[in-house]
Amino acid sequence: MLQTVLTKSWYCYIRKLNYVSRSYLPNIPNHYYSTKRELDDAYKPSIVESNNQAARVEAVTSGNRDGHRFSLLLPPPNVTGDLHLGHALTGTIQDVLIRHKQKQGFETLWIPGMDHAGIATQVVVEKKLQKERQLSRHDLGREKFLAEIWAWKNDKAKSIKHDLCRLGNRMDWEREYFTMDEQQSKAVKEAFVRLFEAGLIYRDKSLVNWSCALESAISDIEVDSIEINGPTAIEIPGYQKKVMFGEMVDIAYKVQGRPEEIVISTTRPETLLGDVAVAVNPTDSRYEYLRNNRTMLWHPIRREEIPLIFDESVDPEFGTGAVKITPAHDRYDYDIAKKHHLPLVEVINSKGMIHENLGPFSKLSRYEARSKMMDYLANQSLLRRVMPHSMILPICSRSKDVIEFLLRPQWFVRCQQMARRAKEAVESGELQMIPNGFEKDWNRWLDNCHDWCISRQLWWGHRIPAYEVKSTHNTYWIAARSLDEANRFAQERHDVEDGEISQDPDVLDTWFSSSLLPFSSFGWPDKSEDIERFYPLDMMETGHDIMFFWVARMVMLGQQLTGRLPFKKVLLHGIICDEYGRKMSKSLGNVIKPEHIIKGISLDNLNRETEISHQQGTLSASELKKSLSGQKKMLPNGIPECGTDALRFTLCSANVKNHFINFNVQECHTNKLFFNKIWQATRYTLGCVERFNPPEKQLDKGCLTEMDRWILSRLGNTVEVFRTSLEAYNFHLGAAAWKTFFYNNFCDVYLETTKVNMNPQLLATASNHCRVLQYCLSLGLYHLEVFTPYLAAELRNHLPSVDLSFKPKDWIDLTLENEIAEILDICQHVRQAKSEFSPPIARKHDPVLHIFSKSDRLTEIIQRQMDNIQQLTLCKGVILNRTEAEFEKATYTAKSTASHLCAFGILTNQQPPVKLKTEQTMSSSDKKLLKLQKEMHKLLNVVNNEGYKKSANEIIQKKHLERIQQLRLQIEDMQKMVL
Known part of the structure; x- marks a missing residue:
């Protein structure tokens, strides 16, 4: 029993020790628990983060200006809404890199910013207006509608900046940009004009992805490919009833002058109106009899002849082997039409309506025309059959409309020459791809890089700096930085004095402006000290899903406009999925916001947030229903409070180089408990330090116990693994190394062994234990800080500063580690x-x-x-x-x-x-015996294999034989015990 004469200081020490020893220490009254370095009883993320805001706002541009530099640019979040886990992953990875480089003495720079996200932002604001005020953008007019978007942007930008800061990101906010601010607008105009004058931007009428709901061209990344297996009814914007997809329709074309017919198969019967030919493979014997003569078919609606053509690209195994050619609405057909000099017949207009002069189908919506077309074909005895069919349906990710391929006059960037240089940069090693497995994808995409459609029929975005000049005899297009410059160019270059000049009302693709960011964020096209010091960037870190849409275009435009690569390395991380490997989406109800993990949220509040999104028009009624159901299934108890550090550590605990990263909320909570373990270890250490007051001097190996030297050796090894892991961008290995050290080595083993000697009669040994505990915590938290800035800032404030001249690798003793490992293995058993x-x-x-x-x-x-x-x-x-x-x-x-x-x-x-x-069902001895016997059986099968005897080297064979002998001895002992 403790004596009543114990001092208050001794009570404090015992009280602090009590957290790991409650089974055999008395309950000390609370009024005795008081130290000048007092910590809360447990780790509370919200309190720690509020007390250590400096950990996130500390200046980034730091280090020796005459030394090494490291610069990054944050891929700009869209101002469409809140941050998602993908943003959190990107921010965390980049923050880890910045903090690591700062510790190495680099001068660092990390530029933040946000993207105007043309289509996405316009759509979300339009939905909000329609839902809340029953207004469209056309009701407001362009000027007032843009004012609504700017108000939205200003509100969301504050929220996004707050969330980025809360994640602990050390960005240089003085250099913050927005992709539509004055500087970025200047850069966009300059880039367009330079590319236009170099012949790399041109205007042409060509096939583009078209959203009829948006009445705009969209990029490939904004097209979702939905797999449909058989007849499926889908909601389409503008239609009261769902539209059926997943059906193959067989239609007969009569052969002119002959009794035969050719049957084609299509999933889009409404486009029959635009057929200009039917194609078959020249090797298809079914149509051999029609090859020698120019065979014509009769178009049943346009009442004109169309040819039967022979082309090797036609798959004779698909359907009947005969395919309709509709070049104005299909990319494959467009290429065939150009090859065979066929005309283009447009059927669907920008609003998704059938063009005039197409008989009874004129001015109908495309899917109304489809229904009417089926009736018409049946009445004409041309409909042969309708059958289930698996297909890929292209859906606009923004409007949820089915994509049409329409011929529209658009602005394009010629990419082939720039793509070749971008490919050569990787092949030569001048640009490094991490992981290097993406090099094949990079080369394949650049080899097949098509011209880039950069115009969008929107109101929100950079107005295209192109001017149409109409004179008496001709019409010209001029690229200019302003209307005044356009007038001057018209006079100087085209001798137009009194022509009509008007700017293109369209805006540029968002990816165009964001592709300039590596240099436009430094003030390009103006010269600046920043460009000289920090351009090119040292690295571009982003998700692999935008490698082509953004990374490749940054490289192409950077080389073209600055003559240099925009960055030296590209680190590509995977896509965040839920714990089941499903991509996060609103329709699955598995979208988790970083805020939810940091602060925690109940299922009721999750549902409430989802319902608000529906009320604002962001979610449709069907999406709302699916989302609520998904949330209830995936998060029945909501999400517990985990804190920022747990979120960051969990994200870094996954191999970010994988294509997909499964995120488990429970793992976040487990990591919060891990931090509490470190927290309690610090409290124990502080209590010991107060009791024994160790002298401030360097550790002397000769005075330390074996366990002291063992934990310092483990610390040295951990630091080395951590450093090499971060240099190789294997953040998960670095995180795992510290988790193993703190959890398994420090808390569960070393800290427990120190209790044996924490005794006034063993003052020297106890004092050394205190100094080792402090050193391990101080140095460990110093490095762990790149993952957990708030926890490290709080606990290091209570510990001695780290002497960085003291090299932990000097303590590494592998022989001692192996010996202690044997002891720990015995203890575990x-x-x-x-x-x-x-x-x-x-x-x-x-x-x-x-x-x-x-x-x-x-x-x-x-x-x-x-x-x-x-x-x-x-x-x-x-x-x-x-x-x-x-x-x-x-x-x-x-x-x-x-x-x-x-x-x-x-x-x-x-x-x-x-x-x-x-x-x-069996004792541990029985289980262990069975496990040993299985291992023995497996090894015997290996060594008795003829191929093994020929191919395995002597060292491997020797190791296997030694292990077999060890297993025999252990099995014999276990058999005695079991019997």
């Missing part, structure tokens, strides 16, 4: 054996551990570590038996082997004796 009884064998049962070692070397190690074995196994005593006969004398409550060299038994004084858990 003992704890496992104790846990398999009901109730588990505890300290109150007075367990005494008997160990028998067959190795003099192991015996000597065990002798040195008897006190630590007792502490780590929570036994009352440890007895080392010298002979097998001595070991076999006792009747043990539990008995097993730890290895082929070591057996152990546990004696208890419990009355009645403890029993194995009733639900177990």
